[in-house]
Amino acid sequence: MMKSFRSIALLEGISTLALYFFAMPMKYIANDPIYVKNIGMAHGILFVLYIIFAILNKSQQKWTMKEFAIICIASLFPFGTFYIDKKYLQPKEA
Template structure:
């Protein structure tokens, strides 16, 4: 299950970067909102999977409330899930 979470964290991080640095500029600069719709949908699904997997593996990884909060909040920020993968999931 941890391997799946690592993959989801990576994909969620990539989708966040694609949304912020490609789709949104295309929407507001090139007036083409289709990228936000498609990438945003993928990002939303990956975000929900990331949070669901974090909840599922919280006890397995023996995360306290602070660590769990950090893992969940990291999904909001660009590069956050990459940090979590490196700091909390690398050695598992």
């Protein structure tokens, strides 16, 4: 399940960057809102999946409430899910 969560986190992070740095400028600079509509829909679905997978992984990974909150809140910021992947989602060394 962690491998799926890591994939979703990566895609969610990419969709956030695409929304903030491509779709929104296209909407406001080029007056073309179609990118916000399409990328925004994909981002919304990925965001919901990210939160669901965070919930499903919380007990399995033994995250504290603070860690869980950081993992969830990070998805709201550009590059947040990339940080979370490095800090919390990498396979644990034996």
